[in-house]
Amino acid sequence: MHAPQFLQASKMECCHAPLVSSYNDRIRPLLDAVDKLRHLKVMQEGIQLPTIVVVGDQSSGKSSVLESLAGISLPRGQGICTRVPLIMRLQHVPNPNAEIYLDFHGKIVPTDEPCVSEAIILATDEIAGNGKGISHTPLTLVVKKNGVPDLTMVDLPGITRVPVHGQPEDIYEQISNIILEYIKPEESIILNVLSSTVDFPTCESIRMSQRVDRFGQRTLAVVTKADKAPEGLREKVTADDVNIGLGYVCVRNRIGDESYENARLEEARLFEVHPLLSKIDKSMVGIPVLAQRLVQIQATIISKCLPEIVQEIVGKLNANVSELNKLPQKLSSTAEAMIAFMRIVGLSKESLKNVLLIGEFDEYRDDEDMHGTARLAEMVSNYSEELSNRGEYMTNWSKLMASQNVFKEILAKPSISTTSTSWVNIVGFGELMFSVKILVNREMETEIVKEIMGSQGGGIERLLEESPSVAAKRDSLNKSIRLLNDSKEVVAKIVDKIATHAD
Ligand code: GDP
Ligand code: MG
Numbered sequence: 137m138h139a140p141q142f143l144q145a146s147k148m149e150c151c152h153a154p155l156v157s158s159y160n161d162r163i164r165p166l167l168d169a170v171d172k173l174r175h176l177k178v179m180q181e182g183i184q185l186p187t188i189v190v191v192g193d194q195s196s197g198k199s200s201v202l203e204s205l206a207g208i209s210l211p212r213g214q215g216i217c218t219r220v221p222l223i224m225r226l227q228h229v230p231n232p233n234a235e236i237y238l239d240f241h242g243k244i245v246p247t248d249e250p251c252v253s254e255a256i257i258l259a260t261d262e263i264a265g266n267g268k269g270i271s272h273t274p275l276t277l278v279v280k281k282n283g284v285p286d287l288t289m290v291d292l293p294g295i296t297r298v299p300v301h302g303q304p305e306d307i308y309e310q311i312s313n314i315i316l317e318y319i320k321p322e323e324s325i326i327l328n329v330l331s332s333t334v335d336f337p338t339c340e341s342i343r344m345s346q347r348v349d350r351f352g353q354r355t356l357a358v359v360t361k362a363d364k365a366p367e368g369l370r371e372k373v374t375a376d377d378v379n380i381g382l383g384y385v386c387v388r389n390r391i392g393d394e395s396y397e398n399a400r401l402e403e404a405r406l407f408e409v410h411p412l413l414s415k416i417d418k419s420m421v422g423i424p425v426l427a428q429r430l431v432q433i434q435a436t437i438i439s440k441c442l443p444e445i446v447q448e449i450v451g452k453l454n455a456n457v458s459e460l461n462k463l464p465q466k467l468s469s470t471a472e473a474m475i476a477f478m479r480i481v482g483l484s485k486e487s488l489k490n491v492l493l494i495g496e497f498d499e500y501r502d503d504e505d506m507h508g509t510a511r512l513a514e515m516v517s518n519y520s521e522e523l524s525n526r527g528e529y530m531t532n533w534s535k536l537m538a539s540q541n542v543f544k545e546i547l548a549k550p551s552i553s554t555t556s557t558s559w560v561n562i563v564g565f566g567e568l569m570f571s572v573k574i575l576v577n578r579e580m581e582t583e584i585v586k587e588i589m590g591s592q593g594g595g596i597e598r599l600l601e602e603s604p605s606v607a608a609k610r611d612s613l614n615k616s617i618r619l620l621n622d623s624k625e626v627v628a629k630i631v632d633k634i635a636t637h638a639d
Pocket of ligand 2: 198199200211212217218294
C-alpha cells in the first residue's frame with residue numbers, strides 16, 4: 137500500500153509519515169470504537185467521550201481548517217454558516233474513490249465531493265430551520281477518503297457578540313451554551329482557531345476556552361491566514377500571551393478556487409521562502425503538521441479515557457438493571473393479571489380479618505390507621521367500665537337481669553337501633569364483629585368482582601396497565617439498558633483486540 141496521498145502532498149514534512157500510519161493501525165480501532173459509542177449516543181447516559189472540538193470566532197477560518205484536513209469543500213464565508221454542531225469523521229481508505237455521507241435524524245444521506253457543501257446546508261436547514269437559528273442537534277459528516285488523517289472533530293458555530301440581521305437577540309448566549317457544552321468535559325481537546333490578523337487576547341474563543349481550561353492544558357491553537365499577516369506572527373506564537381498548553385500551528389488555507397493539492401503546495405512554499413514566515417520553527421507550521429499533532433493528541437486522549445469509559449458503562453448498566461428489578465413486576469397477560477389479582481384479594485382479606493376481627497395488627501405495627509378495631513374494642517370496654525361505675529347503669533342492669541325475656545328479644549333484633557344506649561354498646565360490639573365478618577368474607581368479594589367484571593368490562597385488562605409514572609420509568613430504564621448493553625458490546629470487542637495485540 138502506497139503512502140496516503142495526504143502525506144505525499146507534503147513531501148517536505150513527511151519524514152514522520154511511517155509514524156503516522158503505524159500509529160493509525162493501532163489507534164484506528166480505538167477511534168472506531170469511540171465513534172461507534174458517539175453514534176449510539178452514549179453521551180446521553182452522562183458518559184463523556186474524548187472529542188476534538190473546533191472553536192473560534194466567526195470567520196476565523198474554522199471551516200477552512202477542516203476543509204484543509206479533509207480535502208473537501210465545506211460551507212464557507214461571511215456570517216454564520218455553521219449553525220449546528222458538525223461531527224466530522226475522517227477515515228483514510230486505501231481505494232482511490234471517496235465515500236462521503238451525512239448522518240442525521242437517524243438517516244444516511246450519501247453525497248460526493250462537489251455536492252457536500254450543498255448537502256450540509258440542506259441538512260442544517262432541516263435540523264435548525266432555514267432561518268439564522270442554531271441547534272444543539274449534531275450533524276455527522278463521514279469522509280472516507282484516500283490520504284485523510286484518521287480524525288474525528290466537532291465543528292461548532294462561531295462566536296459573535298453582534299447578532300447579524302435575522303439572528304435572535306440572544307445568539308451570543310445560545311452559541312456560548314453549545315460551545316461550553318462541548319468544551320467543558322475534561323475529555324475534550326479544544327482546537328482554538330485564531331486568525332493571525334487579530335490580537336489573540338481579544339478573541340472571544342480564547343476567553344471561552346480559558347473559562348474551562350485556564351492553563352490551556354488541553355488547548356491547541358491553529359493560527360490561520362498566515363499569508364495575510366506575516367508580520368510579528370513568529371513573536372505572537374512564541375510569546376504565548378494566551379496560555380496555549382498544547383502549542384501553536386500556523387497554517388495557510390485554500391484561497392478562492394485553488395485546488396486542495398495546490399493549496400498545500402502554496403502553503404509549503406510560503407513557510408519555506410517567506411522572509412518572516414520561514415523563520416517560524418517547522419514543527420509549528422503547515423496543515424500536515426497540524427494533522428499529525430491532532431492524530432497524536434487524539435491517540436493519547438483516547439488511550440487515557442477508554443478504560444474509564446469501559447468502567448463507567450459497566451457501572452451504569454448494573455445500576456440501571458438493579459433499579460429496573462426494583463420496579464413492581466409488570467403483568468403481560470390476562471391470566472397473569474387474574475392470578476396476581478386473586479392473590480391480592482386473598483391477602484387483603486387475610487389482613488382485614490386480622491385487623492378487624494382478631495385484633496392482630498402485627499402486620500401494621502406502625503400504621504395507626506390500621507388499628508381502628510382494636511381502638512374501638514378498647515373504647516367499648518372503657519365505656520362499659522365507666523358505665524358500671526354509675527348508679528343509673530346498675531339499676532338498668534338489674535332491671536334487665538330481672539326481665540331476661542326482653543333482653544333476649546333485643547338480642548334477636550337485626551340492627552343496633554334502640555333507645556337505650558347503655559347496654560347496646562355491649563351487645564352492639566358482638567353484632568359489629570359479625571357484620572365485619574360478612575363484609576370481609578362476602579361483600580368485599582362481591583364488590584370487587586362487580587368492579588372488575590362490571591358493565592364497562594375490561595377490568596382485568598385495566599390491571600395490565602401500569603401507572604404512567606412507573607411505565608415511563610420502566611421505559612427510560614429499558615432504553616438506557618439497551619444503549620449501555622450495545623455500548624458494552626462495542627468496548628468488549630476493543631478490549632479483546634487490545635488483549636490480542638498485547639500477546
Ligand atoms: P469560519 O467562520 O471560522 O468557519 O471561517 P471560514 O473558514 O468560513 O473562513 C472565513 C474567510 O476567511 C473565508 O473567506 C476564507 O476563505 C478565509 N480564509 C480562511 N483561512 C484563510 C487563510 O489561511 N488565508 C486566507 N487568505 N484566507 C483564509
Ligand atoms: Mg464555519
